[in-house]
Amino acid sequence: MNEEIVREVLEFRKNRKWEQFHNPKDLAISLSIEASELLENFQWKTSEEALDLKKEHIADELADVLIYAIYLADALDVRLEDVIRDKLAKNEQKYPIEKAYGRKDKYTDL
Secondary structure, eight states, rough: OOOHHEEEEEEHHHHTOOOOGGGGGHHHHHHHHHHHHHEEEETOOOOOHHHHHHHHHHHHHHHHHHHHHHHHHHHHHHOHHHHHHHHHHHHHHSSSHHHTHHHHHOOOOO
């Protein structure tokens, strides 16, 4: 993730003195709540209908999810770039191109 945007997000929080409320448990809960609010925009609609009707709301909720992910990464003292690259390396092992290409199966079913 762009280091400048991470700094901006953390500065926004610092300027409001919200770090005191941002422990890993509460941030994980908040992240889950925001992800649920993102899902709510798609409830009872096709993807196309949701995007036609609620794209701005969807983008706002996605931003909330990403902001809480930044806060949680900060609370855990991990760099998003590092954990994403580590996870991609693990997924590369689970989902090699020659087995996973064009398939939606879980790695245990490839």
